[in-house]
Every structure is written in structure tokens, then in C-alpha cells.
Amino acid sequence: MRFAIVGSGAVGGYFGAKLVQAGHEVTFLARGAHLEALRQKGLEIRSPVGDVRVPVRAESDPARVGPVDVVMLAVKTYDIAGALPAVKTLVESGDKTVVLTLQNGVDSPDEVASAVGQEAVLGGSAYISVAITAPGVLTQTGMHHRITFGEFFGDTTRLSPRVETLRDTLAGAGIRTDAVPDARVSLWDKLVFLAPFAGLTGSTRLPIGLLRTCPPALDTYLQAASEIIRVAAAEGVTVTRGPESLVRELQGLPPQMRASLLVDLEQGKRLEVEALMGSVVRRGRSAGVPTPVMATLYGVLAPYASGRPQS
Ligand SMILES: NC(=O)C1=CN([C@@H]2O[C@H](COP(=O)(O)OP(=O)(O)OC[C@H]3O[C@@H](n4cnc5c(N)ncnc54)[C@H](OP(=O)(O)O)[C@@H]3O)[C@@H](O)[C@H]2O)C=CC1
Numbered sequence: 001m002r003f004a005i006v007g008s009g010a011v012g013g014y015f016g017a018k019l020v021q022a023g024h025e026v027t028f029l030a031r032g033a034h035l036e037a038l039r040q041k042g043l044e045i046r047s048p049v050g051d052v053r054v055p056v057r058a059e060s061d062p063a064r065v066g067p068v069d070v071v072m073l074a075v076k077t078y079d080i081a082g083a084l085p086a087v088k089t090l091v092e093s094g095d096k097t098v099v100l101t102l103q104n105g106v107d108s109p110d111e112v113a114s115a116v117g118q119e120a121v122l123g124g125s126a127y128i129s130v131a132i133t134a135p136g137v138l139t140q141t142g143m144h145h146r147i148t149f150g151e152f153f154g155d156t157t158r159l160s161p162r163v164e165t166l167r168d169t170l171a172g173a174g175i176r177t178d179a180v181p182d183a184r185v186s187l188w189d190k191l192v193f194l195a196p197f198a199g200l201t202g203s204t205r206l207p208i209g210l211l212r213t214c215p216p217a218l219d220t221y222l223q224a225a226s227e228i229i230r231v232a233a234a235e236g237v238t239v240t241r242g243p244e245s246l247v248r249e250l251q252g253l254p255p256q257m258r259a260s261l262l263v264d265l266e267q268g269k270r271l272e273v274e275a276l277m278g279s280v281v282r283r284g285r286s287a288g289v290p291t292p293v294m295a296t297l298y299g300v301l302a303p304y305a306s307g308r309p310q311s
């Protein structure tokens with residue numbers, strides 16, 4: 001299969017490299033020093049089971065890529081608008097090209113569909129812990145990796161043939177893959193865990209071990225999660241994670257674990273506050289569902305959304 005990776009950072013680079021190793025034709029769209037490193041040295045992935053270096057084809061201009069079957073969109077949520085012209089060029093160069101969105105949050109499929117149409121879009125979530133640690137270098141923490149994806153628009157009652165084909169291709173490349181009939185459920189399922197986790201670890205600057213043993217903090221987490229479950233329900237999506245399973249998941253995490261949002265905050269980087277908290281608050285307002293806890297977490301973190309505030 002032919003793939004283009006738009007946003008060849010941590011997530012896009014990791015999964016794209018697996019596809020290259022399996023013999024697929026993959027072009028990585030990248031820019032700056034990362035692009036130069038990819039061209040000159042390939043993509044290096046450091047992980048607990050060893051390091052690999054994968055030679056890759058990297059381009060800056062989507063018009064040079066040619067027709068592809070799948071665009072993997074793996075930019076951060078705040079970079080989607082800037083990446084849409086490239087995605088549009090790639091979809092228009094192909095025949096039935098699909099775009100698989102891999103962002104956290106639930107907004108990406110709609111944003112992408114506004115540029116290329118709903119028919120071209122599949123919704124996905126990445127489960128992995130990986131970061132760009134130098135141009136051309138990714139470092140993976142832990143060994144887990146998974147992509148959950150499916151149709152986001154149209155018939156979401158069954159696995160579509162194109163979802164089955166992509167599932168088989170990804171699985172054949174050694175990527176752990178869950179194909180689901182309705183990607184809206186899996187995107188909201190991740191958000192219901194992640195947004196309160198990122199909101200609480202981010203606003204307190206504390207790891208989960210200190211929060212889950214503090215009853216008021218745990219209560220804040222669960223109230224935030226309940227708000228998200230109600231907003232999803234108002235949009236017709238039944239989230240499968242409830243309070244008991246969320247508490248079990250929190251108890252199972254390493255005590256030092258912090259959301260990537262907190263790691264980014266401490267490094268003065270931009271944050272996906274709009275996609276994780278702002279989106280819930282706005283959607284709640286539209287649906288008439290109160291979200292006071294999520295609104296508070298949003299208000300506390302929004303000043304950091306563009307990076308470390310300059311006083
Ligand atoms: N990393 C992880 O472990 C996980 C991440 N996610 C989610 O996956 C998504 C991607 O995150 P992640 O991979 O970490 O992000 P990264 O910052 O590592 O990678 C994003 C890449 O996209 C590039 N980019 C941005 N805009 C464009 C553009 N217009 N054209 C070409 N390249 C562009 C960036 O380049 P530049 O640096 O030049 O801006 C960067 O290399 C996020 O929504 C994140 O929440 C989900 C689960 C785990």
C-alpha cells in the first residue's frame with residue numbers, strides 16, 4: 001500500500017517506520033532540521049528493546065509525493081489547520097485516498113472533513129508513548145503501541161471493507177490494531193480518560209500517584225470524566241468507560257506517570273488545551289450540558305496553551 005505521513009513526528013514517524021520496514025511505499029512529509037535529518041540519516045527509533053535506523057523517503061512538498069492510498073495525519077491538534085492544504089493535495093492526487101486522523105480529542109475528523117469531505121476520513125487514536133528527542137530521532141518509552149480506528153461518518157454499524165483492508169495492512173506490518181465500527185466511540189472513550197488526566201496532572205503539576213490517593217483530587221477527576229460522558233451522550237455517543245473502570249485504570253498506572261500535556265507544559269511547549277478541554281466546554285455549551293469542572297481545568301491551563309507565558 002502507498003502511504004503519506006503528514007506530521008512525521010513521534011506518532012507519524014513511529015508507525016510510518018513500521019510500514020517502511022514491512023515493505024510499503026511510505027513518504028514522510030516533514031520540515032526544517034527534522035526533514036534534513038530524515039533525508040540524510042533516515043529515521044532512528046530508540047526503544048527499550050533496541051535501536052533501529054530506517055532509511056525513509058522524506059519530502060516537504062506534497063505535490064512531489066504522487067498518489068497514495070492512505071494519508072496518516074499525525075500533526076498536533078493545533079497544527080491541523082496548517083496541514084490541511086497538504087492533506088487536500090494528497091487526497092486530490094489519489095483515487096479514493098483515505099485520511100486516517102491520529103490526534104487526541106474528538107475534533108480532527110470534522111476539521112479534516114471540512115477540507116476533503118467526510119467520505120475520505122477515518123478516525124483513529126494512537127496508544128503509545130514516544131517523542132522526538134532530536135531531529136530524525138524518536139525515543140519510545142515502554143513497549144505498548146496500538147492504533148484504534150474506524151469509520152467516523154456514514155455507516156458506523158459495521159466494519160467497512162476499507163477499514164478491514166487497512167486493519168490487515170497495519171497488522172501485517174506488526175502494528176497492533178483495533179478496527180472498530182464506530183470511531184466516534186473510541187475517540188470519546190480515550191478523551192474521557194485523557195482530558196481529566198491531562199487537566200488534573202497539568203493543573204497541579206503532580207504525577208498521578210499523588211492525585212489518585214488524594215480523595216478530593218480523585219473526585220475532581222471523576223466529576224470531569226462524568227461531564228465528558230454526558231457531553232458525548234448529548235451528541236449520541238455512548239462512552240464505554242465508566243467511573244469504576246476509570247478508577248481501576250488510574251490505580252494501574254505507574255505512580256510517576258504524568259500526561260504528555262504536563263511534560264510539554266514544563267518544557268514551555270504549546271499544549272493541546274483546546275482539543276482536550278476547550279472542545280468539551282464548547283460542545284457542552286452547545287448541547288446544554290454543564291461542564292463546570294472541565295471549564296475550570298480549561299481556565300487554569302488555557303494561559304499556557306501557546307507555550308510558556310511571557311510576563
Ligand atoms: N507522542 C505520543 O506518545 C502520543 C501522541 N498522541 C497524539 O498524536 C498527535 C501527534 O503527536 P506527536 O506525534 O507526539 O507530535 P510531534 O510534535 O512529535 O509530531 C508532529 C509533527 O508534525 C509536524 N508538523 C506540524 N505541522 C506540519 C505541517 N503543516 N507539515 C508537515 N509537518 C508538520 C511537526 O513539525 P514541527 O516540529 O516542525 O512543528 C512535528 O514533526 C497529537 O494529537 C498527540 O496528542 C497520542 C498518543 C500518544
Ligand SMILES: CC(C)(CO)C(=O)C(=O)O
Nearest residue numbers: 128129194258259260261
Ligand atoms: C494516554 C496517555 C496518557 C499516554 O501517555 C496520553 O496520550 C498522554 O499523556 O497524552
